[in-house]
Amino acid sequence: xxxxxxxxxxxxxxxxxxxxxxxxxxxxxxxxxxxxxxxxxxxxxxxxxxxxxxxxxxxxxxxxxxxxxxxxxxxxxxxxxxxxxxxxxxxxxxxxxxxxxxxxx
Amino acid sequence: xxxxxxxxxxxxxxxxxxxxxxxxxxxxxxxxxxxxxxxxxxxxxxxxxxxxxxxxxxxxxxxxxxxxxxxxxxxxxxxxxxxxxxxxxxxxxxxxxxxxxxxxxxxxxxxxxxxxxxxxx
Numbered sequence: 753x754x755x756x757x758x759x760x761x762x763x764x765x766x767x768x769x770x771x772x773x774x775x776x777x778x779x780x781x782x783x784x785x786x787x788x789x790x791x792x793x794x795x796x797x798x799x800x801x802x803x804x805x806x807x808x809x810x811x812x813x814x815x816x817x818x819x820x821x822x823x824x825x826x827x828x829x830x831x832x833x834x835x836x837x838x839x840x841x842x843x844x845x846x847x848x849x850x851x852x853x854x855x856x857x
Numbered sequence: 858x859x860x861x862x863x864x865x866x867x868x869x870x871x872x873x874x875x876x877x878x879x880x881x882x883x884x885x886x887x888x889x890x891x892x893x894x895x896x897x898x899x900x901x902x903x904x905x906x907x908x909x910x911x912x913x914x915x916x917x918x919x920x921x922x923x924x925x926x927x928x929x930x931x932x933x934x935x936x937x938x939x940x941x942x943x944x945x946x947x948x949x950x951x952x953x954x955x956x957x958x959x960x961x962x963x964x965x966x967x968x969x970x971x972x973x974x975x976x977x978x
Contacts, residue, residue: 784964786902793952793968794902805966837902841956841964845918846892848902 775838879953
């Protein structure tokens with residue numbers, strides 16, 4: 753089973769600041785990023801490590817390959833405060849990271 | 858538009874079974890695999906398995922082998938997930954999620970709203 757490790761666990765930032773989230777895999781993966789707000793289902797943000805899903809604002813960007821990946825939110829908007837999960841979908845079982853919570857400082 | 862609409866919340870006793878349904882619309886039902894994912898209160902996301910609505914083949918996470926059954930009804934474009942021998946640790950929100958086609962190895966582009974299953978004596 754592929755293990756995904758996200759860091760940091762919590763990121764405390766102010767609106768307008770830049771957020772940088774990390775995801776490291778135990779072996780080479782195909783990777784996506786999801787956003788989840790309280791009481792809601794996850795929403796796809798990024799697939800293929802760097803492709804934005806339909807309707808996702810361009811302040812969200814993904815980078816990386818192999819085992820090291822980054823999700824960057826260039827300028828945090830109030831609606832961006834949420835939990836973010838990375839997921840590998842190239843092998844079974846599909847696995848998720850434990851999540852990074854982006855909270856208002 | 859693509860929609861996955863799940864059945865309502867359930868309360869079950871330990872040892873019982875629960876069946877959660879996921880009614881799809883807005884796309885060709887047999888063209889996209891569907892996954893089931895669960896989330897315990899305050900915890901992360903856990904993949905349970907996948908079903909191919911076209912041929913009814915399934916692949917379950919080892920953790921759930923022997924306790925989970927995923928089925929589909931092509932006449933109503935509905936997927937079902939049944940979990941048996943419930944225990945308190947199965948209390949969670951259960952989600953269905955569509956895999957972006959083609960093939961079974963793809964990201965999850967649409968999600969159901971989630972179904973809370975509570976296991977309590």
